[in-house]
C-alpha cells in the first residue's frame with residue numbers, strides 16, 4: 254500500500270494533511286459510500302472505480318501496478334474534489350466548512366478596511382480544469398486570489414460557485430457586519446455584536462441555525478461599510494471623490510429600495 | 517569622507533527576478549515563510565555593520581528583505597537642508613543618523629553613543645521620512661514608476677482587478693502608527709501586502725499622498741473612472757473598444773494582462789478613456805446553483821456599488837455634489853432605478869470572452885425584471901443529486917441533500933431537488949453557460 258498507510262488511517266486523512274490541501278474538509282465516509290451522491294461522476298473521472306476504491310481504502314496493494322499509481326492518484330484527487338464540491342453544500346458539509354471558517358483556515362481578507370475578515374473558498378465555475386479557487390469575503394463581498402501558490406493552483410470546481418453564498422443563505426446570522434473589528438466568537442455563538450446597529454437587534458444568544466433568520470434586517474448594512482478615501486496633501490482627490498459619490502448614490506438607491514421592502 | 521559598509525549586504529540581497537516572481541505569482545504563503553526564515557538572521561545582522569565594500573548605506577538598506585518597496589533617495593536630496601526641514605526634531609541622534617545614511621566617517625565624539633543599533637534605528641527613521649518626501653518629487657516619482665512598471669510592488673489581490681499593479685502607501689504620514697499598505701488604482705482600495713516581511717515597514721515612509729500624486733503624474737497608468745462592457749453590439753464611436761477583451765484576462769501566471777493597444781479604426785475615438793487606461797470593470801456576482809443571489813435576499817449582495825463604474829462621463833455627471841442622482845431630487849427613484857441599477861451587472865461574466873452569452877444574459881435579465889420574483893422561470897444549472905425530500909432545514913441525516921433554500925423575508929422557501937415547488941424568489945435565472 255501507499256506510504257501514507259504508515260501514519261494515516263485512510264487515504265482521506267492522508268489527503269487532508271498533505272501540504273496545499275488545507276482548504277478541503279473531510280467528506281464523511283457515509284456520504285461517499287452512498288453511490289447516489291456520486292451520480293454522474295463516473296463520466297468525469299477516468300478509472301472511476303479504482304479511484305473510488307483508492308479514496309475509500311478498498312484498494313489492495315497488488316491491485317495496481319506501480320507505474321499506474323501516479324495516474325490513479327491524479328484521478329483520485331479529482332474524484333475527491335468533485336465529491337467535495339457536492340458535500341460542502343449539504344447541511345453536514347456546510348457545518349464542517351463552518352468549523353474551518355471559524356479557525357480562519359481559508360485566510361483573511363487582504364482589504365485593509367475588512368479588518369482581517371476570514372474568507373471562504375469559492376469557484377468561478379463548477380466545471381473542473383477551468384479556473385483556480387478564489388476566496389470570498391463576506392464583508393466586502395468580493396473575490397480575492399489566494400496568497401500562496403499552492404492554494405492558487407487548486408481547482409475552483411472542488412469548491413464550486415455556490416458554497417459561500419449558500420452558507421450565508423442558510424446561516425444569515427453569520428453574515429459579517431460591514432464595520433467594526435472581526436469577532437469570530439459571534440460565529441460560534443450565532444450572535445452578532447458590533448457597531449452595525451441595524452443588525453444588532455438580536456441580543457440574545459442564538460445557535461447558528463436556519464430557524465433564526467427572521468429578525469435580521471440587512472437593507473441598510475451597506476451604509477456601514479468603510480471606504481478608503483484617497484487624499485493628496487490632505488485634500489480629497491477630485492476624480493476619485495466624484496466616482497465615490499456616484500457609487501454611493503447607487504448604494505443609497507439600493508438601500509431605499511430594500512428599506513421599502515423591509516428586508 | 518569614507519564609506520561604511522555592512523558586511524552582510526550581499527547575502528541578504530535578493531535578486532530582483534526572484535523577488536518579482538515570488539511577489540506576483542505565488543504571492544506568498546509557504547515560499548514566503550521559507551524566505552523569511554532564511555533571511556531573518558541576516559536582517560538582524562545588519563545592525564552589526566562593518567565597512568567591507570563600496571556599496572552605499574542607502575543601496576544596502578534598500579536591498580534588505582522587506583525593503584523592496586523603497587527607492588533609493590539621491591544623496592543630493594538628503595544633503596539639501598531645505599528638504600529636511602522639520603525632520604531633525606523627529607529623529608533622535610540626528611547628526612549620527614545623517615552620517616550613517618550618507619556614509620560619512622563619524623566624528624570622534626560619536627563614540628559616546630553606547631549602542632550603534634540606536635543610531636541605526638534613527639538612520640532608518642531618517643531615511644524613511646526623507647523617502648516620504650522624496651517620492652513626491654519629480655525624481656522620486658520617476659524612480660517609483662520604474663519600480664511600478666517592473667511590478668516590484670505586486671498586483672492587486674482582488675480577482676476582478678485582473679492583476680492591476682499596486683503602489684505602496686501609508687494610512688498616515690506620522691511614523692510609528694501603521695505598516696505599509698498597497699493601493700490599487702483600479703478598485704481605489706488599499707490592501708495588506710501579501711508577505712509578512714513587509715510588516716516591519718512603516719507606512720508613513722511612503723505616506724498618504726504618494727499613490728494619488730503618482731497616478732495624477734502618470735495619468736496613463738490610472739484606469740478611467742468609467743467602464744463600458746465590451747459587447748458585440750454596443751460599439752459606437754465613443755465606446756471603449758480600443759482594447760480587445762482578451763487583453764484584460766491575466767495570463768496563467770496571474771501576471772497582469774497589460775492592455776494591448778489595438779490600432780483603432782479611423783472612425784474610433786483614439787482616446788476613449790481620456791488619456792487613462794481602460795479599467796478592469798467587471799464585478800463579482802454571487803450565485804447559488806447558477807442563479808444570481810438577488811438583493812432581496814437577506815444574504816443578498818449589498819456591496820456591488822463599491823465596485824461599479826458608470827458607463828461614461830455623462831453618467832458620472834448624473835450625481836450631484838452631495839452624492840445623489842439628480843433624478844432622485846424628488847425622491848422618485850422607482851420609475852427607473854431598475855434599469856439604472858442592473859445595467860452595470862448585465863455583462864458580468866467572470867470568464868469574459870463570450871459576448872453572445874452576455875447578450876443572452878442581458879435579455880434574461882430584462883425579462884426577469886418585469887415580474888419579480890421570476891416565478892416559473894427557475895433553471896438550476898448545477899444540481900448535485902439528492903434523495904432527500906424538501907425540508908425546512910438542512911437534513912441531519914448522513915445522506916444529505918443539497919440544501920437550496922430561499923430565505924426571502926422571514927420565510928424559508930424550500931425547493932426540492934427536482935426543481936419543483938416554489939420558485940426560489942431570491943434566485944434569478946441566468947443562462948446555463950454562465951454557471952458552467
Ligand SMILES: [Zn+2]
Nearest residue numbers: 362367390393
Ligand atoms: Zn473583504
Ligand SMILES: [Zn+2]
Nearest residue numbers: 672677700703
Ligand atoms: Zn484592485
